[in-house]
Each structure stands twice: as C-alpha cells, then as structure tokens.
Amino acid sequence: MDISNLIIENIANPHELERIYRKEPEAFKKSISYTWKKNPNSQVLAVWYERLYFKETVNPEKPSLFRKDFLSMGILAILAGISTRVILHFVEQQAIAPINLIFGIVPFIAAYFVYNNTPNKKVLYTLASLFLISGFYFNMLPLEQKDSIILAYLHLPIFLWVLLGLAFTGNEYGLGSARLAYLKFNGEFCILYASMAISGMLLTALTMQLFRMIGMNISEFYFENVVLFGAAALAIVSTHLVSRNLKLAKNIAPYIAKIFSPLVLVTLLVYLITVIWVGKNPFSDRNFLIVFNGILLSVLAITIFSITESSTDEKKNISSYINFALIVLALVIDSVALSAIVFRLSSFGITPNRLAVLGVNILIWTNLIWIMLSYMRFLQNKTGPLTIQNAVTTYLPIYGLWAAFVTFTFPLIFS
Structure with a gap:
C-alpha cells in the first residue's frame, strides 16, 4: 500500500506512525510532506512535518508580489480574461458555439497547476x-441544435473537469489522497469564487447606477468587457488563493457541509412525500423525470461534498448518519429514475437523450451502492472514513470516461 495512504489510515495511531517511519524513513519523510500539504488542518501531520523538515523551514520565504506562483497567477488571469473576451466575439458572430467559452478558463487553471507543480512528460503531453x-x-x-450535439456540449464540462483533476494531481493522479484533495479544492474554490463574485456583482450594480445618473447606459459594454473579463480572471485568482491554503474557504467548507446536509435531507423527504401525495409519475411525465434526475445529481453533489470535507480521523457522529441517509435517499431516487428510463426506452425506443441518461444513472447507481456499503462498514466500526472517501475518489475517472464517450461519439453515432 502507498505510504501516504498508510499515514492517513493510522493518523490516530502514534505507535504505528512511528513504526512506519523507522521502517522506511526516507519514503515516510517524502510522504509526510505531500500528505500534510493535502491535509493542512491535521495537527498530527503538522507535528510530523515540523519534526522532519524543521531545518528547511526555519527561514520561510516571505510573501512577495514577485513570487513565482503569484506572477504566474497574474499572467494567467489576464490571459484567461482576454481569451474569454476574444471567444465571445466569435460566439456573437455565430462562427463558433457558446460552449467554447469554457476554453477561455479551464485550460488556464490547468496551466496554473502544471506551472506550479510540473508533472512528468507523459502527464503533460496527455493534458496538452x-x-x-x-x-x-x-x-x-x-x-445545429441536434440532441446528440447538445449532449456533447453538456458532457464536455464534465470531461474537462476530470482533465483538470489530472492537472491538479499531476504525477500523483493514481493516489486516492490526491483525488480527495482535488474534490476538496473544488468545494473551497466554489465557496471563495462565489464570495468574491457577490462583491463583484455589488460593484457592477453600483457602477451601472452611477452611469445611469449621468444619462449613460454602459451595460452592454460593461458586461462584455469588464464583467466577462473579471469572471474569467477571478477563476484563476480563486485557484491561486485556495492553492495557497487560504483559511477562509478551508475553515468554512466543513461547516457548510454539516449545515446543508440535514437541510437537504429534510427538504427532499418533504418534497418526495408531497410528490407521492399529488400523484406525480416520472414514468409518464418526461419533464418530471428530468427534474427527478436533477434532484439526484444535487443529492449526489451534496453527499460527496460532505464526505470530502470530513476529516480523515473523524469518528462517526450525527453527520455520518445524515450522510448515510442522504446516500440511501439518492439510491431510492436513482432506482426510480432508472426504472422510468428503462420503461421509456422499451416503450418509445432509443434516442440519444434516453441513452445518455440511462448511462449516467447506471454509473451513479453503482457508485452509490459502493459508497453506501462503505458507509455501512464505517458505521459498524469495521473501517475508517478513508474507505468511504476511496469509494468516491476511485470512481472519478469512470465519470470522465463516460463524459468523453458521450462527448466524442454521440455526434458521430447519431449524426
């Protein structure tokens, strides 16, 4: 087993950590450096890091505007803003599809990861x-507005998200701890980006009002040149701040997970009871089936967010049972959705939309079963939280493969 995973599994066992260190001191030292950076809130790992790297960190580098990662962030933020604006110009000319706007942001975030943590040539060439x-x-x-092409547009962000995960993990792409760190990064990134975006929205509203007061309407120019540029550049800035262990996002994310999980559980239970009461049927109502799948994806996202924000040495508590209930609820929803999709396929035939929804529901159903079984073992004190997190992280590439399949083959198969 990888030493990083051994360290995480035995984080609450000082005797075992000492034994691992004495058996393979050099490998342990390297793994502690990596593991602590991915779990900066762990006091145990912090003590080990200081013990093993004390001399190297006596004179830490002082913050500076001219640091390598800060300069790369600034340059990439400007390039992302300019690229997004150029792409918008061609979108407005109807020369390219609007989905191309994603290429004005995601490749530059990947470039930031690669520049500040250069992977080997194999990973680099694969990304490029x-x-x-x-x-x-x-x-x-x-x-064209064909179903197969629209499905490709919808699945492209998922494929690029998994590709961005490869850039984040670099040479450690095979490690569960690296993938878990990427999921945590996503949660913290969303919190930080949303916080700063709200400030930007307030500034935009103030600017619009000020110019209206002097009889000028600059809304179109401002949104196309300032807001769009800022939104793209802000993604790079948020990436930099989260990567630099900004405490705001890291400290608030676990609390958001613990607050939202019970609220989502109660809301969904009430909603599903109401649905049964009023007689809504996903088997005959196509729009309701779409909503049902949207609920499923939301529950899955909340559950994964809660799992990734749990500490690796956390014991079972009320949040554990709430998360388990959410997983069971998601499994029930997915089972009903799967049955409805199979019914529609057998009744009305194969279409790109039905096939795509069937595939993703099967993937989610399998993943939920795995997570549920891992959670059951955790609640029975047979394993630790790491087993649950591994059930989440190990499955990520499969979602990426399915997204790639739909993205690159559906427009050809259903042309």
Whole structure:
C-alpha cells in the first residue's frame, strides 16, 4: 500500500506512525510532506512535518508580489480574461458555439497547476493533447441544435473537469489522497469564487447606477468587457488563493457541509412525500423525470461534498448518519429514475437523450451502492472514513470516461 495512504489510515495511531517511519524513513519523510500539504488542518501531520523538515523551514520565504506562483497567477488571469473576451466575439458572430467559452478558463487553471507543480512528460503531453483535441473537435461539429450535439456540449464540462483533476494531481493522479484533495479544492474554490463574485456583482450594480445618473447606459459594454473579463480572471485568482491554503474557504467548507446536509435531507423527504401525495409519475411525465434526475445529481453533489470535507480521523457522529441517509435517499431516487428510463426506452425506443441518461444513472447507481456499503462498514466500526472517501475518489475517472464517450461519439453515432 502507498505510504501516504498508510499515514492517513493510522493518523490516530502514534505507535504505528512511528513504526512506519523507522521502517522506511526516507519514503515516510517524502510522504509526510505531500500528505500534510493535502491535509493542512491535521495537527498530527503538522507535528510530523515540523519534526522532519524543521531545518528547511526555519527561514520561510516571505510573501512577495514577485513570487513565482503569484506572477504566474497574474499572467494567467489576464490571459484567461482576454481569451474569454476574444471567444465571445466569435460566439456573437455565430462562427463558433457558446460552449467554447469554457476554453477561455479551464485550460488556464490547468496551466496554473502544471506551472506550479510540473508533472512528468507523459502527464503533460496527455493534458496538452486532450485539450487541443477537444477544442478542435468541438469546432468541427455543425452549429445545429441536434440532441446528440447538445449532449456533447453538456458532457464536455464534465470531461474537462476530470482533465483538470489530472492537472491538479499531476504525477500523483493514481493516489486516492490526491483525488480527495482535488474534490476538496473544488468545494473551497466554489465557496471563495462565489464570495468574491457577490462583491463583484455589488460593484457592477453600483457602477451601472452611477452611469445611469449621468444619462449613460454602459451595460452592454460593461458586461462584455469588464464583467466577462473579471469572471474569467477571478477563476484563476480563486485557484491561486485556495492553492495557497487560504483559511477562509478551508475553515468554512466543513461547516457548510454539516449545515446543508440535514437541510437537504429534510427538504427532499418533504418534497418526495408531497410528490407521492399529488400523484406525480416520472414514468409518464418526461419533464418530471428530468427534474427527478436533477434532484439526484444535487443529492449526489451534496453527499460527496460532505464526505470530502470530513476529516480523515473523524469518528462517526450525527453527520455520518445524515450522510448515510442522504446516500440511501439518492439510491431510492436513482432506482426510480432508472426504472422510468428503462420503461421509456422499451416503450418509445432509443434516442440519444434516453441513452445518455440511462448511462449516467447506471454509473451513479453503482457508485452509490459502493459508497453506501462503505458507509455501512464505517458505521459498524469495521473501517475508517478513508474507505468511504476511496469509494468516491476511485470512481472519478469512470465519470470522465463516460463524459468523453458521450462527448466524442454521440455526434458521430447519431449524426
């Protein structure tokens, strides 16, 4: 087993940690450095890091505007803003599809990760080639509102999100702890981005009002040139701040997870009871089936967020039972949705939409079963939280593969 995983599994066992260190001191030292950076809130790992790296950290580098990661952030933020604005110009000319706007942001976030934690050539070439192939492929598709092309547009962000995870994890892409750190990064990134975006919205509203008072309407110019540029650049800035262990996002994320999980559980239970009471049927109502799948994805996202924000040495508590209830609820919803999709396929035939929804529901159903079984073992004191987190992180590439399959083959199969 990888030493990083051994350290995480035995974080509450000082005797075992000491034994692992004495057995393989060099490997342990390297793993502690990596593990502590991915779990900065762990006091145990912090003590081990100081013990093993004290000399190296006596004179830490002082914060500076000219630090490598700060400069790279600034340059990439400007490039992301400019690229997004240029892409918007071609979108407005109807020369390319609006989905291309995503290429004004995601590749630059990936570039930030790569520049500040350079991976080996294999990972680097894989990232570069897949981004280039994606961009070329999507601009070869006809600008038509066909189901297969719309599905490709919807699945592209998922594929690029998994690709961004490869850039984040770098050479450690095979480690569960690295993938878990990427999921945590996503939660903290969303919190920080939303917080700063709200401030930007207030500034925008104030600016619009000030110019209206002097008889000028600059809304179109301002949104296309300032707001769009700022939204793209802010993604790089947020990436930098989260990567630099900004305490705001890291400290608030676990509390948000613990607050929202019970609220979501209660809301969904009330909603489902109401649905049964009024007689809504996903088997015959296509729009309700779409809503049902939206609920499923929301529950899955909240559950994964709660799991990833749990500490690796956390014991079972009320939050554990709430998360388990959410997983069971999501499994019930997915089972009903799967049955409705199979019914519609057998009754009305195969279409790109039905096939895509069937595939993703099967993937989610399998993943939920795995997570549920892991949670059951955890609640029975047979394993620790790491087993649950592994059930989440190990499955991530499968979602990426399915997204890639739909993205690159559906427009060809259903042309």
